[in-house]
Amino acid sequence: MTDMPSGSEQAREDVSDEDVVPGWRPPLCALPRTTAVDNLTGSLIRRGLTEIGAKALSRAAVRPDDMRRKLAEPVELRVQGGTLLIAETRLWSAAVLPHPANPREYGHRQYALGGAGTWGTTMREPMSSPCGSAELTMRVESPAVIAGRLESAKNRLLRDNPLAQDIAVEGVLQPLTVVPLTVTHADGHAPCALLITADGSSRISAAHELMGYEPARVAYEWSDGRMLRGEIGRWTRLMRRQGWQDLTENERSRLRVLTVPARVVVGFSPNAQSDQAFHTAVRNFIGLTHIRPPRPYGPAVENEAKADAVLDSLADPGLSGVTHITAAEKGWFAGTIPEQEVIAAGLSGQYDVRAAEIVRSLLGGGTRTARRVNRGIRALTAKQRPKREERVDVVVELILRPARTGSNADAAFLRPRRAVLQRAYRLPEIESLSADTPMEGARPNGSALEQLRDAALAEAADGLGDSGRLGPAQTELAVKAAFHMAMAEPMALQREVFGGGGDEDDRGAATVLRAMLSRRHGVLQAYEIVRAGRGGGRLLEVDDTGAPVLADDGRPRSLTDALVRHRYGGGPAPVPDHEVGFKAASMSWASVRESAETLRKSVSAMAEVPLEEDGPSLVACDGWDPGQVREVREALDRISRSIAAWADRYEDRAQESVET
Known part of the structure; x- marks a missing residue:
């Protein structure tokens, strides 16, 4: 074997279980021309999408001309009851949102039947667009409802499926499955078009966490194409102006998630015998991906x-x-x-x-x-x-x-x-x-x-x-x-x-x-x-x-x-009478270590003593007498200071050896 560190190199390097990696270097992106965005909008409308949904998709496309070409021969993705038509492309992450009614949250949802005041936290499932296009639609009370649900979905996804550290290094690798969703509001607020992930909500939430994006801002402020282009433009200009080598690691992490690979659903063909609705096909796809996925390898x-x-x-x-x-x-x-x-x-x-x-x-x-x-x-x-x-x-x-x-x-x-x-x-x-x-x-x-x-x-x-x-x-x-x-x-x-x-x-x-x-x-x-x-x-x-x-x-x-x-019970060997030197001291140190482990186990055992049968921990509920606790802590503190002094002396001796 070769390329192994020497003793001194190893002492310097072997300081952590973690490692620093160079990460993925994304290609330089540029804002597309507005004419290319408009041309894609027209092509999507001709495929049957609504104008509001087509504009949202066009603004999100990193290369509208490339996506427009792929519309001619979309990829077929069979699901139960029909076939989704897919265009594979890259989208700006600032234009994509997690599914507001993400199934991962089913176990934590509250429902209207549960009591007064709880219905507002329940997100109704999206339905098929009445226009018959490959789009979803949802009606909510006000923008605050969808904004709150998107923020809740993002927070839970980040907690339950944390991916931000990995994505910060390699970007999003597997494509998101993206569907247009039109949201209407009972309070009269203008409809807005969102691009939501039927699959990939955890990935887009991690990307937004790295970018510092708030879902409500993505949904309502950046639905205006001008503001979205302004956000994207400041990052593309930064990369072009400074170059990759002069960026901070934080800036590089953000540029890695500025765009995401996506499979955009642009059409749907139900089976003749089922005449299945589009929203049902999307739900079936989610179930195939997460509820009954292929059996893991193990x-x-x-x-x-x-x-x-x-x-x-x-x-x-x-x-x-x-x-x-x-x-x-x-x-x-x-x-x-x-x-x-x-x-x-x-x-x-x-x-x-x-x-x-x-x-x-x-x-x-x-x-x-x-x-x-x-x-x-x-x-x-x-x-x-x-x-x-x-x-x-x-x-x-x-x-x-x-x-x-x-x-x-x-x-x-x-x-x-x-x-x-x-x-x-x-x-x-x-x-x-x-x-x-x-x-x-x-x-x-x-x-x-x-x-x-x-x-x-x-x-x-x-x-x-x-x-x-x-x-x-x-x-x-x-x-x-x-x-x-x-x-x-x-x-x-x-x-x-x-x-x-x-x-x-x-x-x-x-x-x-x-x-x-x-x-x-x-x-x-x-x-x-x-x-x-x-x-x-x-x-x-x-x-x-x-x-x-x-x-x-x-x-x-x-x-x-x-x-x-x-x-070999793990306890220290007895120290013979009149034994001196490092061997005797090391045996005594083994006794110290064993005593510390015994103390740890005793504290853990005490913490598990229940208040009553099958009840919670007694000390977690009632605590323990402060005077008794203070007495033990003072003894431990004296012990800690004593052995800390040994470590200090050891380091001093090592430094003296180096100097001489």
Whole structure:
């Protein structure tokens, strides 16, 4: 592997789980000529649209001439009961609105039958235009009603389906399905034409959030073509005047959503036998999209697809001209080359070594690696900031690929192992692994397993793990042991217990591994796990010398999850009398950390005590005596100041070392 940061680079870069991305650079847009807008209006009217609806669509078109050409051969989109006729184009986001009666809000609506005063919050469904065109119509009491509903719809969409961060980087990728809606008002206010999304309300709401648009302003103020052109013109002039490189990231985000791809409904043909109304066809389309969509692939398939995209990203030299993994490693990680080719390429045939290399290549190396992996995930999902957990899930799917053959391919075998590895490889120490140090068994010049064991023993003797983080050798051995413990039958490492009794071990796999590798005994056990796993033998429990533990019948005792959790309970090892130095201090620090975790659990348990059976939390309702709370807080404050002083002294010593 190449292109990994040095130790100092990693210390500077590995500061966040997030990454900064360049994002999409949209083409330079210009306001269309008014003659092109007028020509499109005429063409739409000739297709049967009303004048008010045709003008709204024409003003919204980024390239009216292009949309006009597409009207000659619209795309057919079949829905239950008929066929929608579609023109695919780009629209100005300042001219498109979310559906004012968005079905996503059904579970939160209030209805007139519920009581006096509530009917005003109910939005009646749009109906078909009486003109017979592919348009909707809606009657409301006043502009305030539609303005309020549009604002409510936008706020709920932003809360329930937040997309603004992703769209800020890549713009809107999938086209919105846009339908003209004419709104009439009972108070005599002039009708207005809106372009609403039958599909894509979350996307347009996110775009409006980035642009700072208020739906009421879009609906009523910018229905005037002059004001709409003024808003668009100030952004197109900004891009033309300053150039992309001199814009702020906030300005770039806005320009990415200045326009949106759209499938504009310009016609409708009902089936002869149904004679279905247009508004029913639109509702059927919404139902097909959101209520009964195609069955999702599922997380495992999605992570498989992301994994291939990530490998492409890591093997792509990009602008730097340097790849993160070689072509041989890409095939090895992907599982697409036979074992003979793996060996011929100088790589290991051991599955745990492959697992550890995948973990190191996709999760280690700090922020630089995270950026490359996120680039691959983003290429498939357009997600701006994939989290570390998502990268771990991709890693696990790659690791499990060889297990998808033969008798182990069934879901009953793979599902629990996937869950355990996903938790085990969330071990934070993995991020600090660097490709600068050759891995054991990865290449001919790598260390032997025994050398990895001895290095891990030395780290444990120095107190690493007790102090809060495992050393590099401990971490590498933990990664490899976790693979064999998860793949064993029965599994020697399982998921934490959810909803169990107070005596059950609810620690996650990563926490169990850290407790295990912090002890000399645990290092010897991990070594035996890897050694036996590579030989295809049973995983056996070992004693303090590394020899197998014998059961009552005289046979070696198999290693199980229960034995591992019991042996490595996570508590600190006792500090021998007269012990001094870092090792003794690290054991005491482990006790501090355990006490802090115990306190956290105690506070959480107290917060769950109900006021009465099946009732709300007592402390949430009644609180607790301020004097008692103050006493505990003062004690905690004294402890906090003490350990904060230790951190300050550590930093001072580090600075003194640099200066000298």
